[in-house]
Amino acid sequence: MSTNESILEVTDLRTSFFTEGGEVKAVDGVTFDVPAGKTLGIVGESGSGKSITAMSILQLISHPGKIKGGEIKFRGKNLLDLSEKEMRKIRGNQISMIFQEPMTSLNPTYTVGQQIRESYKIHQGLGKKEGSKRAIEMLKLVGIPSPEKRLDQYPFELSGGMRQRVMIAMALACKPDLLIADEPTTALDVTIQAQILELIKELQDELGMSVVMITHDLGVVAETCDYVAVMYCGKVVEYADVRTLFKNPRHPYTVGLLKSLPRSDRDQEELTPIKGTVPSPDEMPVGCRFAPRCPFATNLCHEKLPSLDDVGDGEQIRCWIYTDEWNGDPGVKVYEPERTTEG
Amino acid sequence: MSQKELLKVKNLKQYFPIKGGIFGRTVNNVKAVDDISFTVHEGETVSVVGESGCGKSTTGRAILRLDNPTDGTVEFDGVNLLDLNKKEMRKMRKDMQIIFQDPYASLNPRQTVRETLREAMAIQNVVPKEKRADRIAELLETVGLQPYHADRYPHEFSGGQRQRIGIARALSVDPKLIVCDEAVSALDVSIQAQVLNLLKKFQKEMNLTYLFISHDLGVVRHISDRVIVMYLGKIVEVGDKKSIFENPQHPYTKALLSAIPVPDPDHNKDRIFLQGDVPSPIDPPTGCRFHTRCPFATERCKEETPELRSAGYMAEGHQGACHYMELIESGEHQPTRETSNVRMLDEEPEKV
Structure with missing residues (x-):
């Protein structure tokens, strides 16, 4: 597999929720690639649309939400063209998902064994005996001790870390090509988080999967991802490889996030927060969504929405600063030292 | 620090009874906080850190007597709060306030x-x-x-x-003292930074004292003067911020710090993976409570409970509760367990 090949190409994905208060554009023209065998991080704060993007890939959006348009190409095939029956063959088989809260996403009335076997039964037609054998193998793979015994236990009998391992075992049962992990460690303690993230990474190498890692934690991004898409108000504002993003962040929002972050690995005198708050859906700015909070915004930013443009080296930015139209302070271009977060 | 001692917690215990049987008798206790002592000086920020179930929030609540402690003393401004009746305690709360994690609730x-x-x-x-x-x-x-x-x-x-x-x-x-119980944990980073800056500003302007309870070590490093690390109801290490973050002595503190994901792709990760989960506080392990997961544990750790103590090379006020601090530091005591494999769990790590 060449590294340039993409396993998933999302283009101009739009998902809205139609509420009494009107249409809420949760995902508003999202575009990104997931290179095969790599991990793409989707990072953003609450309400940025990162989870809805993930749910849209598997078409898990239910009323009043609706995927309005765009393309989700998985191995060259547009998933949005498939029927629900065809989609069902893909879910849990070629594309799997793990969720934030293992307690609410495991069925409390079925044993661990029953839940893992279900996958084998649906996708491979395996019976109880063969399914159990495979389930034990999976539990071993995710590092659960005495797996034979765990098979007959219910989710409530397991600790949080164990439950997340069971969920990973379920997700990986059919050896998917793509794993979508939606905040997989947010509900876990940091020592357990370290175990789970390492486990996902090791399994990825062993099974050759691609991963979409959805998180709000920039530390998790730096440690697990190869590429990163930063989302703000339903749009991707920056897409770059992980080193570029952390060493040379360009979008004022990304820079702002990194400057707001209290670090455990070094002392900081002062945090520089982003001013204001995320706009509510009914007062979404017409121009750049970030303009009201951006320290560099000009009239252009407030009036016109910038597009997500290639700026070279596979990096994409949605910001007027990096276009020929920029009419604000020319000094705020990337290479100014005060724009980077280093030092 | 020559500042006045504002809060003095001594041998604080907070047990929650578990009722059972047909007579509803107390069959056991959850030892949420089990004999901890510490002091907070006027105008400083002391953080209490640890993972879920370590007793950090219980400690905060016990100090304000939102739950009545089982045993110990809590001296605030020279008055033992546990001697006060309800009315007197209410008056006292003028000087001691709390900010909770979920502002909506x-x-x-x-x-x-x-x-x-x-x-x-x-x-x-x-x-x-x-x-x-x-x-x-x-x-x-x-x-x-x-x-x-x-x-x-x-x-x-x-x-x-x-x-x-x-x-x-x-x-x-x-107030004089504010207990911040995970006060910024529910907030997005850009907003969290605003609130943290605000808390810092007020401290300077009003000489406030904070007891800052948090699981987020980045936030703790930013806001604290001193740090208390708890594990299963016990203090395992206490010291000024610099000592805790740059020269941790207890194997738990070391593992905890190494587990934090750092937002720098070039960060050198020498990660210590702890085996299994935190044991149940209903029937905590004997001896050192960390011995079931500690990479350095020996027979002695199973039997003898280590006390908080200092060693010659440690900064003033920096204490750890581990039998082997010095020997681990000098390299004479080597790990007794694997710490790099995430899939080699102990047989039967107990559920919490």
């Missing part, structure tokens, strides 16, 4: 911000009645809200704004 949804703040001031009788309206406007402005926000209800605010209201309420009675 801790604000009355049927009161406007003005009513909430006015009630706090009325109960403690801090500002003359006719001046309260001005004080409310002033408080809101201090925490970065507008005076017209006073007549809104909690649901009309965002999470960050609600947390500011929680802070305004705590400040309204002019």
Whole structure:
């Protein structure tokens, strides 16, 4: 597999929720690639649309939400063209998902064994005996001790870390090509988080999967991802490889996030927060969504929405600063030292 | 530090009984906090860190007597709070306030911000009645809200704004000590930074003392003067921020710090993976409570409970509760367990 090949190409994905208060554009023209065998991080704060993007890939959006348009190409095939029956063959088989809260996403009335076997039964037609054998193998793979015994236990009998391992075992049962992990460690303690993230990474190498890692934690991004898409108000504002993003962040929002972050690995005198708050859906700015909070915004930013443009080296930015139209302070271009977060 | 000792906690125990059997007798106890002692000086920020179930929030609640402690003393400004009756304790709470994690759950949804703040001031009788309206406007402005926000209800605010209201309420009675129980944990980073800066500013201006309870070690490093690390109801290490983050002595502190994901792709990760999960506080391990997961554990750790102590090379006030601190530091005591494999769990790590 060449590294340039993409396993998933999302283009101009739009998902809205139609509420009494009107249409809420949760995902508003999202575009990104997931290179095969790599991990793409989707990072953003609450309400940025990162989870809805993930749910849209598997078409898990239910009323009043609706995927309005765009393309989700998985191995060259547009998933949005498939029927629900065809989609069902893909879910849990070629594309799997793990969720934030293992307690609410495991069925409390079925044993661990029953839940893992279900996958084998649906996708491979395996019976109880063969399914159990495979389930034990999976539990071993995710590092659960005495797996034979765990098979007959219910989710409530397991600790949080164990439950997340069971969920990973379920997700990986059919050896998917793509794993979508939606905040997989947010509900876990940091020592357990370290175990789970390492486990996902090791399994990825062993099974050759691609991963979409959805998180709000920039530390998790730096440690697990190869590429990163930063989302703000339903749009991707920056897409770059992980080193570029952390060493040379360009979008004022990304820079702002990194400057707001209290670090455990070094002392900081002062945090520089982003001013204001995320706009509510009914007062979404017409121009750049970030303009009201951006320290560099000009009239252009407030009036016109910038597009997500290639700026070279596979990096994409949605910001007027990096276009020929920029009419604000020319000094705020990337290479100014005060724009980077280093030092 | 020559500052006055504002809060002195001694041998604090907080057990929650488990009732069982047909007579509803106490069959066992959850030892949420089990014999801890520490001091907080006026004007400083002391953080209590640890993972879920370590007793950090229970400690905060016990100090304010939101739960009545099982045993020990809590001396605040020279008065033992555990000797006070309900009425006296209520008066005392003028000087000690708390900010909770979830500002939505801790604000009355049927009161406007003005009513909430006015009630706090009325109960403690801090500002003359006719001046309260001005004080409310002033408080809101201090925490970065507008005076017209006073007549809104909690649901009309965002999470960050609600947390500011929680802070305004705590400040309204002019307290000396504020217990911040995961006060910024529910906030997005850009908003979290705003609230952290605000807390720091108030501390400087009003000489406030914070007991900052958090699981987020980045936040703790930013805000604290001193740090207390807890594990299963016990203090395992205490010291000034620099010592804890740069020269941790207890194997648990080391593992905890190494487990934090650092937002730098070039960061050198020498990660210590702990085996299994935290054991149950109902029947905690004997000896050192960390011995079931500690990479350095020996027979001695199973039997003997280590006390907090210092060693010659450690900074003043830096203490750890481990039998082998010096020997681990010098390299004479080597790990007795694998710490790099995440799939080699012990047989039967007990569920919490």
